[in-house]
Amino acid sequence: MNEIRLHNTLSGKVEPFVPQTPGEVKMYTCGPTVYDYAHIGNFRTFIFQDILRRFLKLRGFKMTHVMNLTDVDDRIIANAAAAKVSLRDYTEKYAQAFFDDCRTLSVQSPEQWIRATDHIPQMVQLIERLQKKSFTYDSEGSIYYRITKFSRYGKLSKIDLTGIQAGARVDNDRYEKESARDFALWKAPKPGEHFWETAIGAGRPGWHIECSAMAMAYLGETLDIHTGGIDLAFPHHENEIAQSEAATGKPFSRYWLHAEHLLVEGEKMSKSLGNFYTLRDLFAKGHKPSSLRFALASVPYRRQLNFTFDGLQQAASSVERLRTFADRLKQGKFPAGSNSTIAERIAKAANDFDAGLSDDLNTAVALAALFDFVREANIAMDKGEFKQGEVAATQDFFTNFDQVFAVIQDDDTAKLKTLGFGSSALELGDAEVEELVVERDTAKKKRDFATADRIRKELADRGIILEDSRDGSVRWKRK
Numbered sequence: 001m002n003e004i005r006l007h008n009t010l011s012g013k014v015e016p017f018v019p020q021t022p023g024e025v026k027m028y029t030c031g032p033t034v035y036d037y038a039h040i041g042n043f044r045t046f047i048f049q050d051i052l053r054r055f056l057k058l059r060g061f062k063m064t065h066v067m068n069l070t071d072v073d074d075r076i077i078a079n080a081a082a083a084k085v086s087l088r089d090y091t092e093k094y095a096q097a098f099f100d101d102c103r104t105l106s107v108q109s110p111e112q113w114i115r116a117t118d119h120i121p122q123m124v125q126l127i128e129r130l131q132k133k134s135f136t137y138d139s140e141g142s143i144y145y146r147i148t149k150f151s152r153y154g155k156l157s158k159i160d161l162t163g164i165q166a167g168a169r170v171d172n173d174r175y176e177k178e179s180a181r182d183f184a185l186w187k188a189p190k191p192g193e194h195f196w197e198t199a200i201g202a203g204r205p206g207w208h209i210e211c212s213a214m215a216m217a218y219l220g221e222t223l224d225i226h227t228g229g230i231d232l233a234f235p236h237h238e239n240e241i242a243q244s245e246a247a248t249g250k251p252f253s254r255y256w257l258h259a260e261h262l263l264v265e266g267e268k269m270s271k272s273l274g275n276f277y278t279l280r281d282l283f284a285k286g287h288k289p290s291s292l293r294f295a296l297a298s299v300p301y302r303r304q305l306n307f308t309f310d311g312l313q314q315a316a317s318s319v320e321r322l323r324t325f326a327d328r329l330k331q332g333k334f335p336a337g338s339n340s341t342i343a344e345r346i347a348k349a350a351n352d353f354d355a356g357l358s359d360d361l362n363t364a365v366a367l368a369a370l371f372d373f374v375r376e377a378n379i380a381m382d383k384g385e386f387k388q389g390e391v392a393a394t395q396d397f398f399t400n401f402d403q404v405f406a407v408i409q410d411d412d413t414a415k416l417k418t419l420g421f422g423s424s425a426l427e428l429g430d431a432e433v434e435e436l437v438v439e440r441d442t443a444k445k446k447r448d449f450a451t452a453d454r455i456r457k458e459l460a461d462r463g464i465i466l467e468d469s470r471d472g473s474v475r476w477k478r479k
């Protein structure tokens with residue numbers, strides 16, 4: 001086992017990971033704001049935190065992982081008011097869609113899913129604690145946080161506070177980048193919009209107080225790990241620290257982990273550029289959940305991920321290669337006995353895989369260890385050098401791999417069906433079918449029946465039936 005080291009945004013360094021209580025991890029993840037479908041940039045971050053939690057579990061840690069749904073913010077309140085529906089009615093559709101998306105991408109459920117609107121009393125209590133310590137001031141019915149009173153403000157994002165105007169306020173959840181200002185903890189009600197009647201007055205919570213109050217309510221005053229996308233480091237996480245630490249006098253989170261941005265074909269994803277994708281947009285184009293999960297997981301989280309359709313195609317073939325190998329391992333008849341050279345090779349691959357993930361979740365190194373091994377093991381199998389005695393250890397290695405990456409099980413078609421995508425979404429063009437038929441034929445000639453079977457199944461899943469005729473030629477038709 002290798003020492004687990006994680007990059008902590010707070011120190012700017014990769015540090016050994018040591019939780020407060022040995023064997024247990026208290027982790028908080030900022031969840032989605034449920035006013036729209038989540039996009040692949042959001043899911044880059046959610047896949048990262050999923051890989052993190054799965055790896056920590058694999059290494060034996062007991063996880064207490066809390067993720068919130070931000071189901072109240074300026075946009076949600078305004079949109080719900082315009083649609084004349086309650087906040088819950090407005091957000092429910094997107095909350096359910098998010099849960100479905102997570103299941104489709106095999107993102108594990110955290111131990112606690114919580115909604116901001118179920119925790120208004122905890123937010124009010126936290127604001128009252130800050131009021132007692134004079135970290136707040138009132139203005140026009142809203143309550144603001146006075147950031148000049150918190151001397152450690154900026155320690156996470158390293159924002160430069162020189163030249164900040166004392167008392168410059170921002171009431172909005174959306175910030176100008178790079179500008180540190182007093183932020184609203186509690187906002188005065190607006191006519192026609194939803195508000196709560198509370199001990200600190202009528203109104204609604206600011207976005208930042210939601211996460212501080214919910215994280216501490218479930219995980220205590222000091223967390224082990226707080227995760228999110230890099231765009232949340234400032235101001236959201238900086239403000240969470242300011243609120244929580246001013247109230248408790250204790251460190252809020254010991255490790256802060258942030259996932260880098262995602263680009264699409266080298267450009268920033270935006271609706272106006274036409275390169276903005278939700279999961280469903282990609283599934284409608286015929287891409288599989290496992291390909292997307294693999295593509296998002298394969299680039300280490302602190303590296304910018306350039307999402308491309310070529311890359312997605314490559315991810316699909318990588319997953320296919322692994323599934324074929326797993327099948328070959330399961331179905332193959334190998335010579336009896338064992339081969340110590342291969343046994344050592346398995347142990348080395350398993351250790352390199354663990355070392356990659358232990359090194360700040362370097363998924364690229366971990367996957368390289370796996371694929372190098374698969375390539376060599378396939379050659380050894382072809383030569384009859386891979387023996388029955390190595391099957392169990394190889395399967396163990398594969399099981400560990402899949403507990404983290406979760407792509408081996410071939411359930412893409414079933415998952416897509418539950419999202420409402422029928423076989424038409426997966427429909428292949430004639431040229432693509434021909435290509436797969438040739439590929440299957442080549443595999444059969446090489447006596448690689450596992451690959452041939454996989455291709456037959458893949459075609460069947462996508463509505464193509466093959467007919468092998470006696471003369472060795474293959475005909476195909478659509479179901």
Ligand SMILES: [Zn+2]
Binds near residue numbers: 029030031211236
């Ligand atoms: Zn948050």
